[in-house]
Amino acid sequence: xxxxxxxxxxxxxxxxxxxxxxxxxxxxxxxxxxxxxxxxxxxxxxxxxxxxxxxxxxxxxxxxxxxxxxxxxxxxxxxxxxxxxxxxxxxxxxxxxxxxxxxxxxxxxxxxxxxxxxxxxxxxxxxxxxxxxxxxxxxxxxxxxxxxxxxxxxxxxxxxxxxxxxxxxxxxxxxxxxxxxxxxxxxxxxxxxxxxxxxxxxxxxxxxxxxxxxxxxxxxxxxxxxxxxxxxxxxxxxxxxxxxxxxxxxxxxxxxxxxxxxxxxxxxxxxxxxxxxxxxxxxxxxxxxxx
Numbered sequence: 693x694x695x696x697x698x699x700x701x702x703x704x705x706x707x708x709x710x711x712x713x714x715x716x717x718x719x720x721x722x723x724x725x726x727x728x729x730x731x732x733x734x735x736x737x738x739x740x741x742x743x744x745x746x747x748x749x750x751x752x753x754x755x756x757x758x759x760x761x762x763x764x765x766x767x768x769x770x771x772x773x774x775x776x777x778x779x780x781x782x783x784x785x786x787x788x789x790x791x792x793x794x795x796x797x798x799x800x801x802x803x804x805x806x807x808x809x810x811x812x813x814x815x816x817x818x819x820x821x822x823x824x825x826x827x828x829x830x831x832x833x834x835x836x837x838x839x840x841x842x843x844x845x846x847x848x849x850x851x852x853x854x855x856x857x858x859x860x861x862x863x864x865x866x867x868x869x870x871x872x873x874x875x876x877x878x879x880x881x882x883x884x885x886x887x888x889x890x891x892x893x894x895x896x897x898x899x900x901x902x903x904x905x906x907x908x909x910x911x912x913x914x915x916x917x918x919x920x921x922x923x924x925x926x927x928x929x930x931x932x933x934x935x936x937x938x939x940x941x942x943x944x945x946x947x948x949x950x951x952x953x954x955x956x957x958x959x960x961x962x963x964x965x966x967x968x969x970x971x972x973x974x975x976x977x978x979x980x981x982x983x
Contacts, residue, residue: 693736693737694734694735694736695734695735695736695807695811696732696733696734697732697733697734697735697803697804697807698730698731698732698733698803699730699731699733699788699796699799699800699802699803699835700726700727700729700730700799700838700983701726701727701729701730701788701794701795701796701799701866702724702725702726702727702794702795702799702831702834702835702945702946703724703725703726703727703794703864703866703945703952704722704723704724704793704911704943704945704946705722705724705725705859705901705906705909705941705943705954706721706722706723706906706909706910706911706943707720707721707722707910707911707912707913707946708720708721708722708889708890708892708893708909708910708912709882709887709889709890709912709913710889710890710891710892711889711892712883713845713846715846717846718846718879718882718883719844719845719846720843720844720845720846720847721842721843721844721890721892721893722842722843722844723840723841723842723843723853723901723906724834724840724841724843725839725840725841725855725859725982726835726837726838726839726982726983727864727866727980727981727983728980728981728983729787729788729794729866729978729980730787730788731784731785731786731787731788731796731799731800732784732785732787733763733782733783733784733785733800733803733804734782734783734784735780735781735782735783735804735807736780736781737777737779737780737781738779738780738781739779740779740781741764741767741768741778741779741780742758742780742781742782743758743759743761743763743764743782743783743784744758744781744782744783744784745758745784745786746783746784746785746786747786748785748786748787748976750976751786751787751789751868751870751976752870752974753786753789753790754790754791754872756786756790761797761800762797762798762800762801762804762828762829762832763782763784763800763801763804765801765827765828766801766802766804766805766808766824766825766827766828766832767780767804767808769824769827769828770805770808770824771808773824774812774814776812782804784800789868789950789976790872791871791872791873791874791949792868792872792873792946792948792949792950793873793875793944793945793946793947793948793949793950794866794868794945794946794950795831795834795835795946797828797829798828798829798831798832798834798835799831799832799835801825801828801829801832801835802825802828802832802833802835802836803835805821805824805825805832805836806836809821821836822836822848822850826848830846830847830848831847833847833848833850834847834850836850837850837852838983839852840852840853840854840855840901841853842895851895853895853901854901855901855902856900856901856902856903858902858903858956859901859902859903859906859954859982860982861956862954862955862956862982863954863955863956863957863958863961863980863981864952864953864954864961864979864980864981864982865952865953865954865955865961865964865965865977865978865979866950866951866952866977866978866979866980867927867931867950867951867952867968867975867976867977868949868950868975868976868977869921869923869924869927869949869950869951869972869974869975870974870975870976871921871923871924871948871949872949873917873920873921873924873947873948873949874947875946875947877916877920878913878916878917878920878947878948879913879916879947881916881919881920882912882913882916885916885919887912887915887916889912890910890912903939903940903941903954906941907941910943911943911944911945911946913944913946913947913948914928914944914948917944917947917948917949921948921949923949924944924948924949924951927951927975928942928944928951930968930971931951931953931964934964934967935953935955935964938955938957938960939956940953940954940955940957940960941953941954941955958979961979962979965977965979
């Protein structure tokens with residue numbers, strides 16, 4: 693029997709770096725939500741463990757190792773831990789750009805982890821599930837949740853959060869400028885350049901996640917991404933210049949390079965997308981919704 697799974701792209705509506713822990717990992721605060729841009733995964737039992745990718749023609753992807761990726765690693769880790777057969781055949785229609793700050797690889801691994809838990813009918817605690825997800829990366833813990841979340845610690849502390857209805861009802865113009873931006877390099881650059889940490893936000897019932905709140909926040913990795921790739925700064929400048937008169941949010945997601953505009957006005961986003969095609973025909977863009 694073949695199963696069809698979907699792993700959604702995440703957006704960081706803001707990303708603050710607030711310090712480092714005893715292991716020298718950066719401590720973050722970020723509000724994330726997931727969009728209807730997704731990779732489609734076909735999985736079934738097989739005589740061997742193998743993964744095959746087919747890529748969206750509109751997106752430039754780096755070479756992805758079909759023998760060493762988040763899905764292979766999580767299957768091997770999971771099946772070794774619980775002494776299970778690890779042979780699956782996986783076929784992935786890849787639509788989430790790699791190196792775009794959208795958590796594509798992490799989402800793939802997290803989706804397979806949730807599948808394995810159901811497939812083998814195992815009762816696993818949330819703590820144990822998070823520990824397994826951490827073996828493929830901090831973002832994978834967040835990608836276990838397809839709902840609005842506050843992410844803290846080194847990415848492993850997850851709290852559910854509600855948004856203002858204006859955000860839920862908004863559309864997202866997502867732009868990937870065909871640039872692979874390395875998370876590792878961005879965080880290393882932040883450290884080496886001694887950029888200033890953000891102050892920790894004390895989240896409580898009085899804090900409302902709305903546009904007013906989000907506009908007071910920022911993405912602390914933006915300056916690092918722009919240092920490596922000035923085109924990201926040029927894209928953000930263009931988006932901001934088009935958004936002055938609109939009640940919307942312009943931001944880079946994660947460590948880049950994807951940027952987005954969040955607005956209730958779909959026609960406004962459609963117009964920006966048309967102008968983007970004039971600015972650079974190679975950009976991948978999509979108007980999407982939150983799941």
